[in-house]
Amino acid sequence: MKTRDYIVMIGVVLIVMMLIIPLPASLLSFLIIMNISIALVILLVTLNVTESLEFSVFPSLLLIMTLFRIALNVSTTRLILTEGDAGRVIEAFGQFVVEGNIIVGLVVFLILIVVQFIVITKGAERVAEVAARFTLDAMPGKQMSIDADMNAGLIDDQEAKRRREKITREADFYGAMDGASKFVKGDAIASMIIVAINLIVGMIIGVAQQGMDLADAAQNFSLLSVGDGIVSQIPALLISTATGIIVTRSSSENNMGKEVSQQLLSYPMMLIIAGAVIFILGLTPIGMLATFPIALLLMVSGFVLRSRRKTNEQDLVEKEDQKAEDSFKSPENVLSLLHMDPVEFEFGYALVPLADNTQGGDLLDRIVMIRRQLALELGFVLPVVRIRDNIQLDPNSYRIKINGSEVAQGSLLPDHYLAMSPGVEDPTIKGIETVEPAFGLKAQWIDEATKDQAELAGYTVVDPPSVISTHLTEVLRRHACELVGRQETKQLVDHLKEHYPALVEAVIPDPLSLGDVQKVLVNLLKENLSIRNLPLIFETLVDYGQMTKEPGLLTEYVRQALSRQITEQFAKPGETLKVLTLSPDLERKLSESVQKTEHGNFLALDGTTTGQVLKNLHALIDKWSDLESDPVILCSPAVRMYVHQLTERYFPTIRVLSYNELETNVEVQSIGVLNAA
Template identity: 60%
Template sequence: MAVRDLSVLLGVILIIVMLVVPLPGWLLSIFILLNITLALLVILVAMNMQEALQFSIFPSLLLLLTLFRLGLNVSTTRSILSEANAGGVVETFGTFVIGDNPLVGFVVFVILVIIQFLVITKGAERVSEVAARFTLDAMPGKQMSIDADLNAGLISEQQAKERREKVEHEADFYGAMDGASKFVKGDAIAGIVIVLINIVFGLIIGMVQLGMGFTEAINTYMRLTVGDGLVSQIPALLIATATGIVVTRVASTGNLGTDVTNQLLRYPKLLYIAAGTIFLLGLTPINFFLTSAIALFLGFGGYWLLRTERLQEPPSEEEQAEAESESMKSPENVTSLLSLDPIEFEFGYALIPLADAAQGGDLLDRVVMIRRQLAIELGIVIPVVRIRDNIQLNPNEYRLKIKGNEVANGEVLLDHYLAMSPGVEDEDDLEGITTKEPAFGLPAKWISEDVKDDAELLGYTVVDPPSVVSTHITEVIKQQAHLLLGRQETKQLVDHLKETYPILVEEVVPDPLSIGDVQKVLSKLLRENISIRNLPVIFETLADFGKMTNDTELLTEYVRQSLATQISKQYVAEGSLIRVITIASDVEKLIADQIQQTEHGNYLSLDPSTQQTIIRSVSEKLEQVSIQEETPIILCSPAIRMYVKQLLDRFMPQVVVLSYNELSPDIEVQSIGVVNVA
């Protein structure tokens, strides 16, 4: 155990010993000087800290110092009443204050006690109560502010975590200070009671047991009592003052001395007014020489401060422009421009109320919910969305960028609602501005609030503008999730999995597969809207087949087959029936025969005319499916699934291609069309 730890433990044991065991006068003198030293050190630390949390141990330290001081009071009282002696320090303090008049010395001591109890102690206690209550009341607002800054991209996840911890520590600190200030108050009351006990019982013991006269007894015990009170009350006064400084301290970049001088002397011209006022006072019977000297000192101080301000004036606009031009030439400044935000949401000035909480905007809160929703649905942590206004956009326009590239845009009218057609009513029956729903491309109209109820009666789905924007953001990020999963993000997912499945991760990474290989597999799953949240199953499959092949395309197919239950539930909405478009056996054989194997992987080598024929056949079947309002799903054999998907992806990326091995055994398959080349 460290020496510092032992010193604190021994100090607590010593306090208990002082309450029970009589101590000699020389040892009491050492402890009294130590008490004064500790109190002086505490107030110096309180004055030099920049914020309260830098002295977070103060509530506990306050309790220990108070107990130490009370232990000293008990020991000195025992020595005063039993031996009429409490050491040289107590004797010296008492003699110095009382002098030749015990009554005057006692009155000075009483004034000191009153100042500490009624002014400093009571004030510190009240401030501690108010600070604790206000800090607790402000916690929700501070937490929301941190979340808003995080969603706006102003701070990182680590910075947000540190700020949340700081808010919690502030609440704990001020709550502890509220309780610790009661010790200061109790200590002041105990000091007054101990002084009265020393005087009353000292007179009784001196006159009855020691045979002193009244004058001798009052001189002896009054001197010792006042000395004991001073050596106790001076440290108590310092600690109480430190308590007041800590709880009234506002976080700043400097210590108390710097803040006081900087803020008190912020307006040097006011020193001239103060100097003139003091000089005029010298025209009265007040000492003219003294007031003139003070006025001259104030005037010189004001002149010196004004001169210093002129020397420290900021450079002119021309000088600033020249300095900025020089700084732009530095390589460090240019390098900082290379950074790209993973996700950016920009909007025109008319859409500022969407993100401005002061105007009722809740876009930041919606983004938080989007990130949580996608973490649950896709199993990926979406980066922070940086939200900013852009005056180059049209007033009602917005756009979404991923890694600097625009992936979606749209327009919303904040004073309207978006009404999506049910498909059975005549759209001309509803007044509004014709448009398309941005997330799914459905026909819709922007309608005013006056016709909102009519639209709902006609069967329209009516959505407010913030919901339109948040839905669009959600769907676009789902479609582009594979672009957001890089090697760094994959490493974070692997590290998270390693906390609960360390052996499983060690069998996959870094041998036989690298982080890059795992990233490619996960990205291919996300590209086809397959959630990667079930990482244990994915890694189990990679551990089984990673030693057989490092072809990420094949590994992805193996993983998809392991996720058959998840994929089945994803595409079989209700019941156990799935309606699909199948591929004729001759077409499957044709595709399988045209798979070329190379050292760099396998690829499909079909002549253009055959490709066009297959694509045309698929397109015709999809049109029939769209009429029946079915989800377009193509079912084929596992050997050609990925090649069929690659063939159709360029022309029909929304088509879902599944293999027989990706469906649970209890799923009933119903074919609603067959793709052929005849």
Template identity: 60%
Template sequence: MKVRDLSVLIGVILIIMMLVIPLPGGVLSVLILVNITISLTVILVAMNTTEVLQFSVFPTLLLLVTLFRLGLNVSTTRAILSEGDAGGVVETFGSFVIGGNPLVGFVVFIILVIINFLVITKGSERVSEVAARFSLDSMPGKQMSVDADLNAGLITEQESKERRKKIEREADFHGSMDGASKFVKGDAIAGIIIVIINIVVGIIIGMLQMGLSLNESVELFTRLTVGDGLVTQIPALLMSTATGIVVTRASDGENLSTDVVNQITQYPKLLYVAAGTVFLLGLTPINFFLTTALASLLFFTGYIIDRKPAIPDELDEEEVDEAESAKLHTPENVVNLINLDPIEFEFGYALIPLADANQGGDLLERVIMIRRQLAIELGMVIPVVRIRDNIQLNPNEYRLKIKGNEVAKGELMLDHYLAMAPDMDDDGIEGIDTLEPAFGLPAKWITEEHKDEAELSGYTVVDPPSVVSTHITEVIKQHANILLGREETKQLIDHLKETNPILVDEVTPEPLAIGDVQKVLAKLLRENVSIRNLPVIFETLADFSKMTNDTELLAEYVRQSLSAQLTEQYAKPDRTLTVITVSGKVEKLLAESIQHTEHGNYLSLEPDKQQEIITAIHQEVEKLTLQEDTAIVLCSPAIRMYLKQLLDRFLPQVVVLSYNELEPDVQVQSVGVVNIA
């Protein structure tokens, strides 16, 4: 354990010992001076902090210093009542303040205690209570503001975590200060009680046990009590003031001294008014020389400040144009102009209420939930979605860009609901015909008065925010392979390395570079295969990357290792799978058309044969989609990759699986066979 840690622990133990063990006067004098030094240091630190978290230990420190001061009170009281002597410091303070008149000294001490208790302590207590309440009440709003900045791309994920942690720490601090201020109040009350006990009991002990007269007893114990009270109340006053400074601090990023000087002297002409007022007071019986000197000082100070060149808060229009022109011509700003956001969501001005929390919009919160949902589903961290309005769009229009390219768009009617009929030919509900943007299904925009009727008729009714949220989710899913670059892949690998360092070292940087791993993961995402199970993916890469570095083949091996995941994804709850199978003739034709080169393998098939296979699959898919939501073609592992490549351009929605990608207990039900003449 470090020496500084031991010093704090030893200090707490010594404070507890002070409560029960009598201390000699010399030791008490040293401890009293230490108490004053600590209190002075604390108030100086409080004045020089620029924000409360820089002195976050203050509530705990306040408790320890208060306990230390109470321990000194007990020790000095014991020494005063038992020996009539509490050390040279107490004696000196008492003699100096009393100045030969015990009554005057006692009154001065009482005034000091009242100032500390009624003014500073009670004020600090009230401010602490209000600050704690407002800090807790404002926490949700502050956290939402951080989430909004994160989704707008103004801050990074790490910065958002730091800001949230800071908000929580500030709330904890103000809550602790609310409780710690009660210690200061209790300390002031205890000081008053201890003084009364010292004087009353001390006079009785002096007369009955020490044989002093009434006057001698009063003089002795009043002097010692006032001295003891001063050496404890002065540090108490400093600590109370420090408490008030900390809880009332509204900083501009500077310490208290700088803020006070800057803000008081920011209006030098007011110093002229103050100087004139003080000078006029000198015309009354008040001392003319003193008021004139003070007025001259104020006038001179205002003159000096007024002569300093002011920093313009606002530039005129011409200067603004020149400044902006200069910025645009700097290399740094030109470079910044070419940056592209991974995901951009733009909308017309009529859709602003979607993103404006003041108007009830919750789009920012929905985007946060979408990113979390897709992180779980896809196994990758979705980049921040930059949300902004665009006056070039139609008022109700929105569009989604992926790396600068428009990939989707749609229109919303905020005062309507989107109703999708179970039967495409159902026109029983009045509304504006449209298409559901995410899946292209026929739908209608209906008013709120028709909402209940539509729901009773079996329509699926969705509000506009849910419509756009679903659209964003589906578009990001479809383009997840584009969003996963080398940098994102490196982050996933680093995260995996924390728990599986040996596995990662076996795969990358040799035999596979990060770019190779990225290609494998992107190929999986392209076919809607989650990469969340990275340990299994890397186990497969570790096994097969020694035989081949063809990322297409490696991705096929990974798919087979994820057979349990693929089965869970496509099979029904009763472990059955409805598929279209490929005839042996088609499989043989595809297998014989695979060309092997040093740059990889590819399918070399005559165009008419390609068209024949695609047409056959399309016919079977049309039959299947009347009964099933998802069309699945099942084939052998040798041709799965090439068949999928063939279908990608014409039937991208068709899922192609191989036998090795299914668990053995799955019951396959073939409802069609792909064959050619």
């Protein structure tokens, strides 16, 4: 424990002891001056903090200072009543303020009490109470805002943690200030009672015990009582003012002095008008002697500030122009144009209300939820989606870009709903024919009046923001593999290393490089497999990374290790998995057509056979259209990778699985055999 900690503890103990142990007048005078000094320092500190939390110890300090003043009052009361003397400081304050007139001294003391008790303390108490209530009410919204910023990638975990701690400290601070302001209120009441006791009881003691005349006793004890009251009220008034300032202080980049000077003098013309009004006031019986100096000061200050502001604005414009010119000429300006956002969402001006919070749009919140959903599904955090309006687009159109290239587009009718038929058309539902952008289903735009009728007819009815959300989700899921580069892989590896350092070190940099791992992850995402189970993926890479560095083969080994995940994804519990299988002849041809090179293994099937296989596959898929699922091809592990290479370009929705990627308890039914003949 440091020395300063002992000093604070010893100081609090000594304050408590002052309530019991009599103090000599000389020491008491020293402590009174110290009390005034500390109160003055506290006031100056509150004027210089830029936000309340910079002086978060204030509520506790307020209690200690209140206790210190009460201890001083008890000590001075003891001296006044026992010795008829309370030290040089109290006597000097009494003589200086009273100036031989006890009534004046009492009036000044009562004015100080009224100012502190009714004006400053009452206002500060109310402000602290309201601030505490509003701070507590605003906590959930602030917490949600922090979570939204973190999910959007605007802040990291450490910054989010710091902001949450700040919100908690704000609530604690204003709650403490709400209670601490009661100390000042009670101190003002106690001061009045103590002065009354000193005056009345002192006069009784002076006449009855010390043999003083009533006039002398009244003169002596009135002087000491008023002096003691004023000496205690001066630091109390400083502390009350500091309390009012700190609870009314809003967060700012500058201290209070700079803020007041900047904001009060921001309108030079107002100073000139005020000076003119004061000058006119001097034409009344008040006279020019009192008003002319002030009017002159205000008007001259206004003209000087106005002239200086014009000069500063001209200099600022010249600097901005020069800066823009230099920026345009500099090579760094050209380099900044090379930056490309990974994901962009552009829309026409008619769709702006969907993204504008002030107009009730919730597109930004939906995108935050999309990123969170895909993070859980795919196993990595998608980059921030850059949203912007584009006047070059059709007003009702939008487009989605991945790495600067358009990958999807669509159009909306903001005041309509998209209705999709359940399979049986209802002729009474009439709208504008269109195609649902995410899955290419037939649909139509209907108005508000037709919405309820369509829902009763079994149509799926969605609003425009939901159409965008669904389309964007499917596009990001489909193109997720393009968003995982080496930088993103490095972030995933670093996150895994926090919990599995030995596992990461066993893979990177030997036997596999970061690029090798990235290629495996990309291959998994290409086939719509989540990479969330990164520990299991790395365990597999540890086992097989010594045998081969070919990304395709490593991917096959990882897929087999993820068999439980793949089974859950494609085979519903209690249902039979319907698949297409390969004929033995086709599997043999595929195996014989594999070419092994130093850059990897590739399928080199002749054109005639390839065309026939794709033709036969197209016929089988047409028969599959009655099933409510995407086609699945099941084949041996040796050719699975090459079957996928063969089909991915022409049939991207087909999923190719191997026997080793399904759990043994899955029931499989072949509904067609793919052959090369």
